[in-house]
Amino acid sequence: MERCFVAQQFHDNYERKFYYLRLSVTDVCNFKCTYCLPDGYKPSGSRNSSFLTLPEIKRVVSAFAASGTSKVRITGGEPSLRKDFTDIIATTAQTSGIEKVATTTNGYRMEKHVGEWREAGLTHINVSVDSLDPRMFHQITGQNRFHQVMAGIDRAFEVGYEQVKVNVVLMKNLNYQELPRFLDWIKHRSIQLRFIELMQTGEMDDLFQNHHVSGTSIRNHLIANGWLLKAKEKNDGPAQVYVHPDYQGEIGLIMPYEKHFCETCNRLRISALGKLHLCLFGEEGVELRDLLQTEDQQPELIARIQAHLRTKSVSHFLHDGHTGMTPHLASIGG
Template identity: 60%
Template sequence: MLVDPAGRKFSYLRLSITDVCNFKCVYCLPDGYQCDHDRDFLSLNEISNTVNAFAYHGISKLRITGGEPTLRKDFIDVIRAAKDTQGITKIAATTNGYSMHKHVKDWAHAGLNAINVSIDSLDPRMFNTITGNDKFATVMQGIDTALESGLDSVKINSVLMKQYNGRALEPFLAYLKHRPVTMRFIELMQTNDNKAFFDANHISGQSIKEQLLRAGWQPIIRDVT
């Protein structure tokens, strides 16, 4: 099994199969995907060999990411290749959700167990502002289809930002009340080239936690003994 110098064991692999994305999110690719060289992504056979190698060393969960992984025409074949790998027991994917409404049931049938969808606002206009795409209705339709597809887990990832969706916590919580969806609020990440944007928009995870506690949400106490 894979073990780091601190003694931590790893059973989970995140595998990026493309860096291409068709959205232009303000915190990630505000100018859209740009590439000034020939693209040379892992082939399906290389992906299969990579997953097999990690599974041999104890990896049992695979998360397929990008960019936007579903832009690959062989995305479903990647799922099937992982499903056929001895030792892999859970296959997840992270997506912007633009094609879920059409294909998520096929992905589940091929072996996908869980999906995380990036949705930063439940307001169609703000969704368009953040992502650069008027695809809110399509993505939300995809969420409903995913819930019908037999997946073990459907999660929504959201980056809250002061100047955009900083007050979106309550609408998200209301949305969750009657749907078996897990909500994950992710802190805006600071990089070498986004300091001004980060300073203007960062909302700490601690402040979100405090809002939840004030609203009556209870923390889960995990027994680590």
Template identity: 60%
Template sequence: MSQLQDNFGRRFHYLRMSVTDVCNFKCGYCLPDGYRPNGKQSFMTLSEIEQLVGAFAEVGTQKIRITGGEPTLRKDFTDIVRAVAANEQVKTIATTTNGYRLQQNAQEWYDAGLRRINVSVDSLDPRMFYQITGENKFDSVMRGIDAALEAGFERVKINAVLLKDLNDKDLPRFLHWIKSTPIDLRFIELMQTGLGEEYFNTHHLAGADIQARLQAEGWQLDQSDVDDGPARNFSHPDYQGRIGLIMPYSPNFCSTCNRLRVSANGKLHLCLFTEQGLDLRDLLQSPAQRPELVERLHAQLRLKKETHFLHQGFTGVTQHLASIGG
């Protein structure tokens, strides 16, 4: 069948696949009270993941990001990477991690087929890192980033959520770091979720403010790449690293949407914010179900909305970002 496409002409070649909603950090913008299971969890098995990847590859998915929670808490994480890498139609395999297990496992994951890695580092001040994440793991995470660079990853990105009155003073420190370090630094504008209204009102910082500051200091907007999605990427001739801004409240943010999400319990989410999700798990039990699964994907894409409605204060059913992988 043809590539997944919605009624607005957007094509979807990127899948964010959550494998667990468990996380061992307590970030204030996501899980301030730590992970609290909602009943007995039953996450997709390795076999179900293989069926899911096969179906998405058949409809044009070329990039798969393994997400969580903290995806590397799965004991079979390396096996999941191998399973995705075994599908030759998937060109890029990535993950997003808090870096907790990165130092010890970077080379093993690379050898299994992982090629891109995003590490969440919300501050380069160890005390602020602890305040935001609830974990005193700054030095360990930074050693993990060094291990990823040494392992040969094609691209190492650092994710930092912009937080007013917390890490907003860290920009000079971040810039100093990427002057001689070839990483991509991603600043992500804080998004409101169902459980985070008060936190959002206190700490939201407009990404446009950071963009204006960067451009005033000589950073230039790069031409968009097909893999960039909604990120606006900036480079500077004096810096080895790049900066990307993800600004969900900016005009036309959704016009370049190229990604879909599947939660750890096998539900398809057309948007991070707008709907309950459609169960796919009943069609992940056998390769013989592939045609029906592919048809279900195409049918759901015809229902995708044009935008996320965050501007109207509508956050959908997403209680916290760990629930469907951010």
């Protein structure tokens, strides 16, 4: 259905415009990653809470598209655990104004299903692979699925993806020594490695103190070895992307502790329970679900989102030691 009106571009008081929606469709995950859910998944919310339905997802994506959003990332937890995951992709991709439909997955279902995801309209895919050593992979994720995930990446190229992004959280005393191995891995592969700096959330103080590696040290290593910064597009995520003439792959650095990290913020988050989150490390969230029940509520939905954007802070203040209210990254989609 075509939009009946074009709303104003979502924006805040700091002249930041929001082209990118991270949409969580579940907070359930079957992995137990050290930096996210070390004790495994535990249900959040009340017993009566349920995840966004497909019609609700359609309405929230349509509202964002009407307000200038052109990219949607479908996240979790592990989004492919939803039985209607392919339908969610198709519904998002068919929304007028949405140009990029991405997902972030742990990859365990990719080998079997990535072809149908692509046919449904998934344009970009990120896979979490925190080690190229099967034993270390098992230690970090709690799952002995390394070869299954790698087969899924191979399958993604076979079905037509020109590039796959691979997310890596490098951690001191765990997988940080694998940096040279990761770089060698992408020399002749069209993979964008995305090194994500370990972030301190409410439940992870000890882990952060023991394993945090500064993204600046990785960047300095890259620059010293001939890697060059690549220009961004308006709906790109927060990564600083580096390229090298001798490498087919790329490196993306996500460094939330940099002082000016928030100046280019262009993304908003919707939780699997239908709350708007203005920042990964922000507040309890703004309830939207009451305005997702009918299509004719879209103007009111857009107005509520824009009104709360006026309260968005200039920064997450992580560099000042603030960890916010987010208990773990799976709770609102990372």
